[in-house]
Amino acid sequence: MKTGARILVEGLQREGVETIFxxxxxxxxxxxxxxxxxxxxxxxxxxxxxxxxAADGFARASGRVGVCLATSGPGACNLVTGIATAYMDSVxxxxxxxxxxxxxxxxxxxxxxxxxxITLPITKHNxxxxxxxxxxxxxxxxxxxxxxxxxxxxxxxxxxDVSTKPIEYEFPEAEPVTLRGYQPxxxxxxxxxxKAIELIFEAERPLIYAGGGVISSDASAELLALVETLGIPxxxxxxxxxxVPCDHPLNLGMLGMHGTRSANYAVTESDLLIAIGAxxxxxxxxxxxxxxxxxxxxxxxxxxxxxxKNKKVDIPIVGDTKSxxxxxxxxxxxKKAYDMWLSRIRGWKEKHPPSxxxxxxxxxxxxxxxxxxxxxxxxxxxxxxGQNQMWxxxxxxxxxxxxxxxxxxxxxxGYGFPAAMGAHFACPDQVVFDIAGDGSFQMNIQELSxxxxxxxxxxxxxxxxxxxxxxxxxxxxxxxxxxxxxxxxPVDFVKVANAYGVDGIKVESVDDVVPALKAAIGTDGPFVLxxxxxxxxxxxxxxxxxxxxxEMIGGNYE
Amino acid sequence: xxxxxxxVLVENKAGVLSRVSGLFSRRxxxxxxxxxxxxxxxxxxxxxxxxxxxxxxxxxxxKQLNKLIDVVKVSDITENERVERxxxxxxxxxDPGSGRAEVMQLATIFRAQIIDVGAKxxxxxxxxxxxxxxxxxxxxxxYGVKELVRTGKIAMLRGAKTVKSAK
Numbered sequence: 227m228k229t230g231a232r233i234l235v236e237g238l239q240r241e242g243v244e245t246i247f248x249x250x251x252x253x254x255x256x257x258x259x260x261x262x263x264x265x266x267x268x269x270x271x272x273x274x275x276x277x278x279x280a281a282d283g284f285a286r287a288s289g290r291v292g293v294c295l296a297t298s299g300p301g302a303c304n305l306v307t308g309i310a311t312a313y314m315d316s317v318x319x320x321x322x323x324x325x326x327x328x329x330x331x332x333x334x335x336x337x338x339x340x341x342x343x344i345t346l347p348i349t350k351h352n353x354x355x356x357x358x359x360x361x362x363x364x365x366x367x368x369x370x371x372x373x374x375x376x377x378x379x380x381x382x383x384x385x386x387d388v389s390t391k392p393i394e395y396e397f398p399e400a401e402p403v404t405l406r407g408y409q410p411x412x413x414x415x416x417x418x419x420x421k422a423i424e425l426i427f428e429a430e431r432p433l434i435y436a437g438g439g440v441i442s443s444d445a446s447a448e449l450l451a452l453v454e455t456l457g458i459p460x461x462x463x464x465x466x467x468x469x470v471p472c473d474h475p476l477n478l479g480m481l482g483m484h485g486t487r488s489a490n491y492a493v494t495e496s497d498l499l500i501a502i503g504a505x506x507x508x509x510x511x512x513x514x515x516x517x518x519x520x521x522x523x524x525x526x527x528x529x530x531x532x533x534x535k536n537k538k539v540d541i542p543i544v545g546d547t548k549s550x551x552x553x554x555x556x557x558x559x560x561k562k563a564y565d566m567w568l569s570r571i572r573g574w575k576e577k578h579p580p581s582x583x584x585x586x587x588x589x590x591x592x593x594x595x596x597x598x599x600x601x602x603x604x605x606x607x608x609x610x611x612g613q614n615q616m617w618x619x620x621x622x623x624x625x626x627x628x629x630x631x632x633x634x635x636x637x638x639x640g641y642g643f644p645a646a647m648g649a650h651f652a653c654p655d656q657v658v659f660d661i662a663g664d665g666s667f668q669m670n671i672q673e674l675s676x677x678x679x680x681x682x683x684x685x686x687x688x689x690x691x692x693x694x695x696x697x698x699x700x701x702x703x704x705x706x707x708x709x710x711x712x713x714x715x716p717v718d719f720v721k722v723a724n725a726y727g728v729d730g731i732k733v734e735s736v737d738d739v740v741p742a743l744k745a746a747i748g749t750d751g752p753f754v755l756x757x758x759x760x761x762x763x764x765x766x767x768x769x770x771x772x773x774x775x776x777e778m779i780g781g782n783y784e
Numbered sequence: 785x786x787x788x789x790x791x792v793l794v795e796n797k798a799g800v801l802s803r804v805s806g807l808f809s810r811r812x813x814x815x816x817x818x819x820x821x822x823x824x825x826x827x828x829x830x831x832x833x834x835x836x837x838x839x840x841x842x843x844x845x846x847k848q849l850n851k852l853i854d855v856v857k858v859s860d861i862t863e864n865e866r867v868e869r870x871x872x873x874x875x876x877x878x879d880p881g882s883g884r885a886e887v888m889q890l891a892t893i894f895r896a897q898i899i900d901v902g903a904k905x906x907x908x909x910x911x912x913x914x915x916x917x918x919x920x921x922x923x924x925x926x927y928g929v930k931e932l933v934r935t936g937k938i939a940m941l942r943g944a945k946t947v948k949s950a951k
């Protein structure tokens with residue numbers, strides 16, 4: 227006989243899960259009892275939101291499904307932000323929540339919340355398991371749904387009596403999951419691919435625009451091969467950074483609101499835009515009708531609903547980006563010279579390199595740049611959200627996929643630190659940095675306790691400007707510098723870290739940046755770096771909200 | 785912008801209706817009517833949805849519906865030859881001697897059934913397409929419609945064609 231809790235833990239192990247992130251509570255007591263002498267590693271976080279973000283960071287760094295566990299009611303509700311974050315960025319996680327016993331469902335019982343109802347719009351799918359007999363196959367389905375097609379979070383809600391009830395149960399032999407209502411298209415339509423290739427060779431000013439879909443389908447090698455075979459320039463979204471090396475001569479860097487001028491000008495002048503695993507988000511397109519308005523559009527995406535959602539497309543190709551790119555590469559036999567176009571792009575790149583004031587003042591861009599130099603493309607960089615995120619995107623040179631982890635779609639402050647913990651468990655041999663702001667870091671600062679207790683060697687580099695910097699920047703530019711509730715009081719983060727048992731250094735001058743970064747990298751355990759940076763530095767260039775993306779302001783310092 | 789009739793085949797699972805209807809509200813799509821019930825396939829239900837939108841919006845509605853794991857098949861049958869029915873129950877003020885006879889005459893003309901007669905009211909049951917029901921309701925309004933219940937439209941393709949699984 228096996229209880230539901232035993233079936234759950236065994237099932238997780240059968241799915242290849244080694245580490246889960248969670249927080250115990252009343253109705254998950256039977257599950258925690260099962261974990262007590264299980265070989266499954268459980269990391270106790272200090273807030274359930276961190277468990278969801280850690281599972282997400284694990285998934286992004288490893289490409290596997292991340293798992294988090296929380297109790298009913300408040301525990302489950304605390305997962306919500308993390309689940310929504312994973313949903314917006316198509317990250318495969320399975321969130322397991324306890325629920326009040328089935329006999330009490332709907333009675334406003336203690337710590338009851340309708341978590342399947344609450345997470346309906348932010349999960350790819352969810353389950354309320356009412357019979358212990360269903361638990362095993364629900365778990366299999368959940369992992370299958372989370373990790374295939376357009377990936378995403380799946381939640382499983384387990385009432386207490388379902389996890390305590392003992393039943394006769396043997397796991398069925400691993401046969402593929404079949405669901406009548408879920409059959410993602412993997413192979414792209416051959417004729418559509420032919421048409422796309424035709425269009426590519428008709429174009430004079432083609433541009434590849436690649437997004438997070440390339441990372442999540444592990445299609446970076448194919449993408450790079452396409453770029454080099456065709457000799458076509460590429461720009462990536464925030465989520466696509468690392469898909470091709472930042473210093474590749476055909477890479478224009480990120481496009482969009484804080485993208486490079488060369489990328490945004492190239493989109494505007496291109497006559498063919500090849501969108502690969504990207505979704506024409508408003509932070510990318512700016513004013514939609516002026517976005518790539520001279521271009522025909524090829525759109526390759528696993529999710530048919532993304533095609534034509536924001537922008538009319540000439541050649542839609544539904545399929546997994548890796549598979550579609552492989553099929554394309556086989557069919558491409560020739561190469562065309564785009565000399566005029568490439569030299570025009572080179573001109574922009576040379577004229578508008580990323581730049582900030584190099585005047586001896588400790589500026590946040592300098593910190594990121596130095597870290598990038600030191601790591602030389604190694605390590606995993608996680609960010610919080612806001613200015614810290616954009617400076618990292620602009621000044622860190624990403625060379626490999628899955629080395630850049632950030633909350634793009636939802637823009638969740640507080641994401642970075644716990645996600646960095648998750649990334650460490652995915653890649654224990656890699657140095658993991660969370661590049662943070664003082665605002666974001668304080669949203670999940672309690673996880674200092676988790677990294678201290680478990681000696682999780684995450685390094686936090688706080689770009690401390692005592693502002694909610696990105697909001698302050700908008701207030702400076704668009705609200706007459708009326709800094710309404712964006713100034714934060716000074717915090718001595720080294721003391722805070724020390725209180726939790728974590729080492730740290732405060733850095734106040736340019737000369738101390740590199741030694742401090744080296745000290746952090748050289749430490750075996752977690753480390754906090756408190757960089758007291760220029761307070762009113764802005765992220766430039768910038769496309770004001772609602773403007774066309776070639777109407778950029780700022781960012782030219784010679 | 786025009787009304788589209790969607791026939792949606794779904795797994796008969798708890799919460800499937802809230803998944804479908806929730807999708808409409810959160811993505812800002814307008815539902816005119818929604819009718820749901822079990823169908824010829826075991827473990828499945830068929831939902832008929834009438835919604836209003838331009839072609840791009842309807843395409844997005846269908847694609848988003850298709851993404852729901854419990855949705856097996858979505859068909860827009862607006863442009864197809866089809867039969868449609870809706871059922872309405874209408875309670876009309878009809879004092880004996882002041883209009884009752886006329887109400888009953890209207891019922892006959894519209895092939896509606898009188899399913900309840902009270903001291904001051906009669907209740908009609910009428911089935912048909914939306915236009916017919918609306919026409920009858922309009923005519924009955926002068927006598928005083930005390931209560932009206934409509935099922936929402938159900939629809940089916942004409943001839944041998946069906947809306948079946950194999951998504």
